[in-house]
Amino acid sequence: MPIADETSPDASALAQLLRWYADMGVDAAIDAAAHDRFAETAAAKTAIREQIHEPRPPRPPATRQPPTAAPHKAKPVVAPLAADVVVQSAAEAAASAQNLDELRAKLLAFDGCGLKATATQLVFADGNPEAPIMFVGEAPGADEDRIGRPFVGRAGQLLDKMLAAIELDRSKVYIANIVPWRPPGNRTPTPLEAAACLPFLRRQIALVNPKILICLGKPSCHTLLPTKDSMMRLHGRWFDYDVDGFTILALAMLHPAYLLRTPAQKGLAWADLRALAKKMKTLGINF
Ligand code: URA
Numbered sequence: 374m375p376i377a378d379e380t381s382p383d384a385s386a387l388a389q390l391l392r393w394y395a396d397m398g399v400d401a402a403i404d405a406a407a408h409d410r411f412a413e414t415a416a417a418k419t420a421i422r423e424q425i426h427e428p429r430p431p432r433p434p435a436t437r438q439p440p441t442a443a444p445h446k447a448k449p450v451v452a453p454l455a456a457d458v459v460v461q462s463a464a465e466a467a468a469s470a471q472n473l474d475e476l477r478a479k480l481l482a483f484d485g486c487g488l489k490a491t492a493t494q495l496v497f498a499d500g501n502p503e504a505p506i507m508f509v510g511e512a513p514g515a516d517e518d519r520i521g522r523p524f525v526g527r528a529g530q531l532l533d534k535m536l537a538a539i540e541l542d543r544s545k546v547y548i549a550n551i552v553p554w555r556p557p558g559n560r561t562p563t564p565l566e567a568a569a570c571l572p573f574l575r576r577q578i579a580l581v582n583p584k585i586l587i588c589l590g591k592p593s594c595h596t597l598l599p600t601k602d603s604m605m606r607l608h609g610r611w612f613d614y615d616v617d618g619f620t621i622l623a624l625a626m627l628h629p630a631y632l633l634r635t636p637a638q639k640g641l642a643w644a645d646l647r648a649l650a651k652k653m654k655t656l657g658i659n660f
Contacts, residue, residue, distance in 0.1 A: 590628025
């Protein structure tokens with residue numbers, strides 16, 4: 374055991390440092406090796422685009438390059454291949470699930486998303502799988518990670534109040550997230566994490582087959598809808614969401630966690646809820 378000298382931090386200094394890390398949101402040791410997040414992000418964006426938004430643009434025809442004087446040693450690019458492989462294996466696993474129980478089991482067995490390693494447990498869904506309305510949030514937080522159900526913390530309590538405002542509750546809706554594992558420190562899921570989990574979420578949406586899909590907040594809207602507009606432009610707008618050969622109406626809505634941070638915007642959320650209630654009436658959804 375190393376002998377402490379006068380330059381070694383004492384236990385209380387180390388405890389203070391750990392507390393500071395926790396306060397800053399660093400609550401899990403992830404990896405000893407550095408990652409090229411830029412390459413991962415580029416690869417994940419391509420994977421998401423190929424899954425739902427648009428086919429990969431055609432490559433320009435190969436041109437013959439004149440030989441260069443000094444041979445250039447290319448840096449191996451590992452991440453794009455890894456992202457492709459992860460997304461492919463996720464797509465195969467998700468497609469083979471014939472019902473939500475099987476999908477949950479496939480996710481439990483899936484090791485392609487790094488979030489699984491730091492989360493306490495899978496947070497698959499809550500609510501009624503037969504419901505005509507499905508909400509998709511961002512990611513589980515600390516409370517959801519502990520309890521194993523989405524939207525059980527403060528944002529979830531506000532979501533319950535928003536539902537109640539238009540006579541809905543969890544027995545009438547189904548709730549899931551873009552990623553089913555808590556990101557350390559509640560950070561936003563990276564594009565690679567979202568891409569790895571997307572085939573499962575798309576299969577979950579297809580199996581629930583709601584009449585209306587609500588995308589709560591920016592990560593949900595930007596992952597599921599073909600837009601990168603800000604939430605101020607997006608909220609209240611309707612989209613067509615295509616999955617497994619059918620089209621579902623999708624509404625962009627402000628996330629309850631955003632409304633907790635910015636209560637002055639609750640009026641905007643109320644307008645979105647009224648738009649949802651009106652659409653439910655038009656579609657003959659009543660309970
Ligand atoms: N809890 C969730 O389950 N999802 C969110 O997006 C926020 C809180």
